Amino acid sequence: MGAEFGRSRGEESKLSRWLRRRPKDAPGVDPSRLSLLLAVAAADLPLAPAAYPIGYRCSCERMGCPTPARHPVSFAWQTQSTTDPAQIERWALGQPEANFITATGMVHDVLDVPLEAGREALARLLSEGIDVGPVAEAAGDGDNGRMLFFTATRGTPEDEDEWWPCELDCHPETMDEHPGLRWHCRGSYVLVPPARLPGELGVAWVRGPEHALPDPLTVLEALTDACARYAGETGAHAAAWPLGR
Structure with missing residues (x-):
């Protein structure tokens, strides 16, 4: 696209x-x-x-x-x-x-990270001249805010071992490698701006949908680095949403 x-x-x-x-x-x-x-x-x-x-x-x-x-x-x-x-x-x-x-998982995926980690990663990516697609912020109470990076979808590779469903991304065994990160792909969804949340919070665009969707791997390193620093500084692994329905 x-x-x-x-x-x-x-x-x-x-x-x-x-x-x-x-x-x-x-x-x-x-x-x-x-x-x-x-x-x-x-x-x-x-x-x-x-x-x-x-x-x-x-x-x-x-x-x-x-x-x-x-x-x-x-x-x-x-x-x-x-x-x-x-x-x-x-x-x-x-x-x-x-x-x-x-x-998600049809046209696009979303990389969902803690808000502060996402802001740090976004600044790094833009300073390095890396193409970044649409980005949204989901406000939260305290440290529960999230930043959503919209990317092209990974789809379903020929080798299914190279693909994993969204719900596996935040299991405990993966959190040490990707603390605070959730990869929304096939079978998942995220809110799109403008959206309202309880407590007069909301979801808003930082970069709108007019930006082309990048390959997720072009932004993944910056996001995982920022999430690792965030987890080290806060000592917490923030839960991503949705958690299921």
Whole structure:
């Protein structure tokens, strides 16, 4: 996927067309928020509706929800995820408070690290002139914030021993090697900005979806180095989300 997202022979890019779309007027719908969601879809990142906060509770009303406002609405989120702008607009108009997730492992992966480690790694990568794709910050209480680095997907290599499902990345036996890092690939998801979290926190873009997706290996070393320093300084292995639903 190139930075122009489909521009050829002088044609206007798909991203530019979606950014200029004027969302339908409807009560409770923020046109700028819908434009940001359409920009994500224009970058070919598949979306599906997610829960949202009601005060400090989750809209799913599940008693003791482990990931309030951070999980999909439907258990069929993987097949439901789409880049169709008309469907995304219908969801946004029909559920104006809903957050949205993007399903990873189809077009893109996400490297999810502690916020401070991510900021350190991002500064290093940019100073070294390394291409960095979209990056988002997920605010958290205390040291629980996260930074999300969007990359091209690893897909499913011919040698399955060279691929691992997302849920394995944060098991205890891997934390010494990659402390605080989670690699969201096939079978996982992350929230996309703009998203609201309990306690008036949220998820916002640091670098938007107009940036081309890099190969994950180009940013992995900087992220693992920063995570190792973070773990050494704090003495803690921060848990990544989602933790499951």
